[in-house]
Amino acid sequence: MSSVSASDGPADVSAKPTRERILEVAERLFANQGYNGVSLRRITTEADANMAAVHYYFRSKEALLKAIFDYRVQPLTQERQQRLQEVLERAGDQPPKARDVLAAFLGPGIRLSATPQGAIFNRLSAICSVDPDPVVKQIVFGVHDAVAEPFVAALRRACPELDGPTFFVRLQCVFGCMMYLRADNGRVDRLLPAADGEAARRDYNATLERLLDFVEAGMLA
Amino acid sequence: MSSVSASDGPADVSAKPTRERILEVAERLFANQGYNGVSLRRITTEADANMAAVHYYFRSKEALLKAIFDYRVQPLTQERQQRLQEVLERAGDQPPKARDVLAAFLGPGIRLSATPQGAIFNRLSAICSVDPDPVVKQIVFGVHDAVAEPFVAALRRACPELDGPTFFVRLQCVFGCMMYLRADNGRVDRLLPAADGEAARRDYNATLERLLDFVEAGMLA
DNA sequence: GTCTATATGTGGATAGAC
DNA sequence: GTCTATCCACATATAGAC
Structure with missing residues (x-):
């Protein structure tokens, strides 16, 4: 760059x-x-x-895609890890707050949309995460698993009262929300006034807060 | 069939x-x-x-995909419309409950996973809804727009206190949750005990309730 | 209705000149 | 390091025999 x-x-x-x-x-x-x-x-x-x-x-073409992800995911992973660490240190021996853990994981990704290049990578990341091609899947899952594991562990501690299958479904919901927002595929724009979509996209910071409101309430329901 | x-x-x-x-x-x-x-x-x-x-x-290949969707979506749309109508009739002049509207829209799709053929179509539907190919996108969006519009209008009436951009983001979250659950791409399985995923998948009815708990709380947050 | 054979285009990958 | 020219596999689509 x-x-x-x-x-x-x-x-x-x-x-x-x-x-x-x-x-x-x-x-x-x-x-x-x-x-x-x-x-x-x-x-x-x-x-x-x-x-x-x-x-x-x-x-090869496959290695080109891998190079793009390696290049972009590294700073994203670093920021996520650092923010999660801060959250865990603040919490000390107590379980962390769900919202703080979610913010540490979701924030860096959503904030990428602040820059045009970041928004492009967000769309790429979201599209590839549901791409059925095993080549694509392996690359995307691979680069993200390392940072996802400690996040999931922390979120689990923040929601100890949920049983296993419920936590499983809710975590899928969290990933779904993140993925859909980052993909920004235009589906909802077809169903709502154009001004609302434009307003939401103009302020990615407000979008993050709205996303956190949604997933926090969902996890704590 | x-x-x-x-x-x-x-x-x-x-x-x-x-x-x-x-x-x-x-x-x-x-x-x-x-x-x-x-x-x-x-x-x-x-x-x-x-x-x-x-x-x-x-x-043509494109017409083959269209035929699959036409065949599968028709009963899905009918059930959604009927359930939505029941919800609206029960509510009378009052705004409907958000959970009831969400159940009318999300229930028929999630319940499809009860049968193997339905689960296959759910994966197809989810994958195609984020497929970047414009040919695919047009087919999928087209078959779903007709039923999505009255649902969105009803949900809007159920959440009158939300401002436009907030409703926009939250609706994206609802679609994201539905899409991710129906896609069932195996991402979360890599991060949680296998037994939890298996248990969740065994009881699609419980999955629907868990999804509704999540999105209802998110919409009403 | 169902097949074989093929037309026609496009993909990723590579050899070899400069 | 950068290019042209080309190989080869495989895609959709179709023609025409049976």
């Missing part, structure tokens, strides 16, 4: 090295049309490169 | 007419690997037919 010269903006993409141009274009196209919906030909054409460059830099 | 002769079960698929064999196999394969992840060759091979039969009966 941050390249050698001061860039004029996302449009001035040809100033960056070929490898980064490919990464950016692939991320955007995958986010809009899915991994299997975009050909390497299309990516290289729009990145002002050629097919061979992909195999030179990434070896 | 209900064919001429008393079938021995889903394995005895060759007793049915070619058109129905293709429909069933395509539904199952699409549900597991997505529309673009399955070739007509694979479908016809497993349905004990050949490529040309698909074009004879359905004209």
Whole structure:
């Protein structure tokens, strides 16, 4: 992203090295049309490169997707882990508050939508997390499992009164809410006044609070 | 589904007419690997037919997917509409209860998972609803919009105190929960004891109640 | 109605020049 | 490091025999 010269903006993409141009274009196209919906030909054409460059830099299409996720997920994971740690330290020996745990996990992802590039990755992440292709599934689940485990353990401690299957269903609901918001697939826009969707998207911070209100109430019901 | 002769079960698929064999196999394969992840060759091979039969009966791959949805969604829509009407009639001039509206919309879909064929269609429906392919999106959104609109209007009346953007986000959460449960993508199974997931899946009726507890609390928070 | 054979297009991957 | 040209597998769709 941050390249050698001061860039004029996302449009001035040809100033960056070929490898980064490919990464950016692939991320955007995958986010809009899915991994299997975009050909390497299309990516290289729009990145002002050629097919061979992909195999030179990434070896394969699959490895290109993996590179995108590795690059983007690392800072996300770090922030999540740090926030969770703070929550757990504040709680001391007591179980943490459900809302705090949820905020530590959901916040960094939702806040990504503050930047256009982050919003693109959010859509990519959400789309890939339900992609039926085992290649895609393995990459996405793999990069997220490490950070999801301590979060789930903390949330479990925050809701000790729930039985196992209930916690299972509710955790699915939490993932579903997060996924759907990050995917932002336009379904609800077809059913509600356009102004409401625009207002919600304008303030991602309020969106996070609204999401937390929803999932906190759901987990504590 | 209900064919001429008393079938021995889903394995005895060759007793049915070619058109129905293709429909069933395509539904199952699409549900597991997505529309673009399955070739007509694979479908016809497993349905004990050949490529040309698909074009004879359905004209194209896209029309085959549409036929699956038309066939499955019709009874679902009818049940949803009837339950919603009952809820509205019970409420009279008063706004309906949010939980009743949610139950009318979510119940028929979740209960589909009671039968293996229904569970397959639920996965298909969920996967396709986030499929980035515009062809797929148009088919799925199209068949569901008609029934979603009165449901959304009723839910809006049940939550009059929410401002527009908040209702927008919360409705996205409701769709996200429904979608994720119906997709049942195995993500949460990787993070929780296997017994909890199995127990939850065994009793789809309890799953529906757990889902309703979650989304009702979320909408009324 | 059901098949084989094939037309036609596009995908990922690679060889080899520069 | 970057390109052109090409290989090969597989996709949808269709023509035409039976």
